[in-house]
Amino acid sequence: MEDTDPELYREAFRSTDIPMLIADTNFAFRDINDAGLDFLGYDYDEIIGESVGLIAGDEEVYYEIIEHMLAGESWSGEFVVRRTDDRVVYGHGFATPIVVEGEVQGFLAFFLDTTKQQQYENVSEVLSRLLRHDLRNELNVIYGYTQQVASRIDDEEALAELQLVQDKVLDIVHKSERARDLRDLLERSHDRSNRPVRLDTVLQKRTVDATIDYPDAEFTFENFPEVEVVADDLLGEAIECLLENAVTHNDKETPVVDISVERANGSVYIRVADNGPGVPEAQRDLIFGREEYDQLHHGTGISLFFADNVISSYDGDLWVEDDDDEGAVFCIRLEEQATDE
Template sequence: MGEEIELVAYKRAFRETPNPAIIAGRDYVIRDVNDALLEFTGYDRDEIIGQTPDALISDPELFFGEIAPALYAGEPWIGSTELKARDDRFRYGYATATPLYDGDEVIAYGGVFVDITKRRRAEQTTRILNRVLRHNLRNDANVILGHLDLLRNAIEPGSKGAESIDIAESRLTRLLARADTARALEDLLSAEEEIDIKPVRVDEILLREVDAMRERFPNAKFSVGELPEAYATANTALTKAFEAVLENAVEHNDAETPIVDVSLNVDEKSVTVTVADNGPGILEEDLDLVLGLEEGDQVRHGQGIDLFFVSELMNEYSGRISLEPNQPRGTVFTFYLRRQSPP
């Protein structure tokens, strides 16, 4: 009696779930589908029963190359795919396929699809608009920079007008850099596939960025300790992360001579990079806000998007970044990366 009740409950749950779902036998032939799938795709039940799941997705090779092998090995499969409707339109979403057991024996396979077509379309539209806006911003900013150069030649050096031109040029250059960071952050957050991560030479990347900052900010003092050879889990985007933190240490520094101390340490499991400055510091209650870990108006902090990008990138690397007050003043940024053996 208990088994009959359990079976009835299972069938009801399968039939009434709002997401499209199928049941396939061990031969991968579809044995049953729920009403949500019929409504979603426009097929009749007898058109699907007896088919294999590859008939319902846009890329049949995905089923034979990934899904079926995972199920055969007794493992669930989770991923993105497109479900094919009767009108030849495709619905994008996430799918799960799972072995169904009776005791220790696999007796069937279940599959569920979650539609995110509208969300994906909105994300794609947003990305297109962002690209157009960044393109227009860069073009207009370059035109303005060109006119500022012409004005500089017509104004007496050292005058207030020349100083204003320098400030405007600096702000525009910074705005373009922020646009580049926004693009990198968008690419990172919208990536549908895992980003390419491999062992990289951290000490060499760090030294190159410090040298670049010395050229950009000749009035700042960069102190670099010994940099031992260090490989860690990352990719080329680590360059931009170091650039963002080093730049932040100078641009938001109110000291007469900005001082930035850089160090690198290696232990058995991690590579730690520390960047300490003598700037105004960040209030302890604002540390999570600056890194995007809490909601708020990050623009008022100045660091905003750059440090949020760094924080998200460290998450992709399975690492992290921390911010702490420096003594007697300033901020200490610390990167924690997973150590790797040389390739």
């Protein structure tokens, strides 16, 4: 196809959805397509002429790529890119020399964002650590109770303490099953892209499931608006975690959970309000596992940590605030899926 119009190739370069760039032999930006500009957060005039090292988040990998280019060899592998807002992005890339009539005229590179996959892998590792930590602590509690029972086996209170032991065992089983299910979901979903998800359908299903799982609790809600949000298959699991938390950490005889949805300025807000003891402001990052003030104090468990990371992977937000009357309100902000006019 020697007679093919060069403009066809230029248009293909500029219109592809994959971030691509062309560098000169001094490793300065010579051209970059629109997807690359969006990915990096730069304007065209800001970046043309600048060193490609400007976006390198890992100098070792950057120099490895340069060595391959100088040797006339193609390169592919994992990379780390630093955007103009200093956000680090993990990805997989490919770079190759551009050879014209036997001379290297520059270099072509393209890259795929694998940040979501990397995030899920990190979450999976932390889930394993949390599970091991929780299991160790719960087993220590069981051991303590069994010692007390053994020391006064004829004591009538021993039956009550034995019931506590049984409750703890069931709690361990539940946590193990939850961790296993969440890890399975993560492993199946890490390579899936965010997509439009019908929020009302997800909420209806999870709310009905919760009323069955927790018959002693009361769930209140009005008709959910028919709206699509940017999410994936894990959204339902994240919402289930919040409903579960609203019941299991509730100190009332009848836990009451209210679920509501609002839309505003391109975002959708989900509120899960309960009548429990509330969450002190100083603990509002701890319960999501965002920080730990020593090795023995973590969040309230795996579920909130999981929900927080799932919502974050949608570029959404999850936080907790006080209810006007009593209890806590767990709030989710998701991006509403734009519709074609």
